[in-house]
Amino acid sequence: MITDEKRQELLDRLRNSVIQYDEDGAKEASNEVVELGMDANDAIFNGLVSGMEEVGRLFEAQEYFVPELLMSADALYAGLDILKPHVKQLDLGVKGSVVIGTVEGDVHDIGKNIVKMMFDVAGFTVYDLGRDVPLDKFVEEQLKTDSDLVCLSAMMTTTMVGMKKVIDDLRAKNPNVKIMIGGAPVSSDIAGKWGADGYAKDANNALKDAINMVSSLKKMKEEAEARKKG
């Protein structure tokens, strides 16, 4: 067992590596976590994700912009790649799989990749269809993988309208699937009108929404643990 002091030191290092987009720092701290046998879940959520939350705040305050966000994401993945094989899977009572992609006609995938990262962190199985994805492919992939959630992204007004078709198709074939849409031109109005369950209007909101999802997952995890102990 490691001391509380050491644990806190490692968490701080992980957190700061993400905030300061220091990939090497994230790798070193993650390797130490593994060597010392510290809980990988703890390191991910209270270290890496905590750092990403701060990055989200800095982004919102317009101290950070997209380049910083991308570099922080690289640092997070550098740590996550090392820690993930050591995560003990808990039975969360949810399947937790998601189909994600940017709609056909749109080759912008930065927002989509940030959301994807948060699902990766949360331990979701992510079926990433990439960018410029033909609309039928979303429906096909959802049916094939029986995923709980489908996330559609469009960066431009000119490609956003394709999302309505996907939503209609998905609903017709599977009324229970949750659908989230995102991208600069999307509004809550449009999400409502088209029957999506959630929306994120930009990278920051996507990040916040995804973090919220991860947080509720964390809570479920803690409850599951409490039940086990109790």
Place this chain on the structure above:
Amino acid sequence: MAETRTMTPKERVLKLFAGEKVDRPPCFSGMGNATTDGLQRLGYKFAALHSNAKMMADVAAATYKLTGFECGVVPFDLCVEAEALGCEINVYAHLDDILYPTIKKKIIHNEEEMGISIPRDFTRRGRIPLVKEAIGLLKADIGNDVAVGTYVLGPFTLAGQIMELNDLLKLSFKKPEKVGNLLDILADAIVLCAREFEEAGADYITVREMGATSDVLSPRVFKNLILPYLKKIFSQLRTNTVLHICGKTNDIAPFMVESGASAISVDQKNDVAETRKKIDKALLFGNYDPYNVLVAGSEANVRQVIRKCLDDGVDAVWPGCDIWPTVPVENIKAMMDEVYNYRRPVPNKEEIKK
């Protein structure tokens, strides 16, 4: 009420650019405005326009003929320069839906490949000659009545097309000098392309630098890394020019003016009343939402938004982006009508004293 003024739409736009007095703000655009109505009347498919000069010009002219919208603009996609530089594009010819062409294959795949050079026959490559031809056809068709416009990309936006945007953004931070070198080369290419369009008779050219919006990049990076190359472009163009950036632009609006463009163009995220204070009398075009208002909004909504643009102090009523083709013709007509009949509120005595 129909228009009662005598200035032609073309005179109005040209006088505005020349800094002369106009009888009212024009209502036009520097970006694409194909309509499905126009496409249907002509019997054209959207995907076919991009590679046919006549079809391109016909559809551009149809918007003016059907609605009175005060310009003709070609092309309709954003891939002309990238294609001439060697990228492969996708026009989605297999689909009946309207999709704008995108870049399928980039020419820079890693940092080491950033030292590109402009092909010697650049202006004869891809669709640059085709767009040039379309400008000529459009001039011949409606060029006496309305100003004919075209556009090129800004250097940063073009860089984001010919290499991975992800890499470009990170390198802007990690290795700005390397990105600067690429932008310098691309600025030269953009000038070459724009010169061709000037030669064809374009009355104004919009430089679309939407990749440099403050939603993505800090105003500091915009000023240090991108502005110098925009200046380089505008200093070499002879015709009227507009710099367009969408998304958050309030903090960079003064830099946009500093670029040397004849006018700046912003979208619905800009607080135009605020911007007006910052940039004084510089020409400011904007800023209605071309999808949520003009396409999806009611006629009443359109009128209200257009009045707000004018109240806030735009010099021309102008959309925040390309107009999505399914736009109801009635909505464009309502917008035009609002512009025809708008009277600037008479300032009260307090304001006059100021």
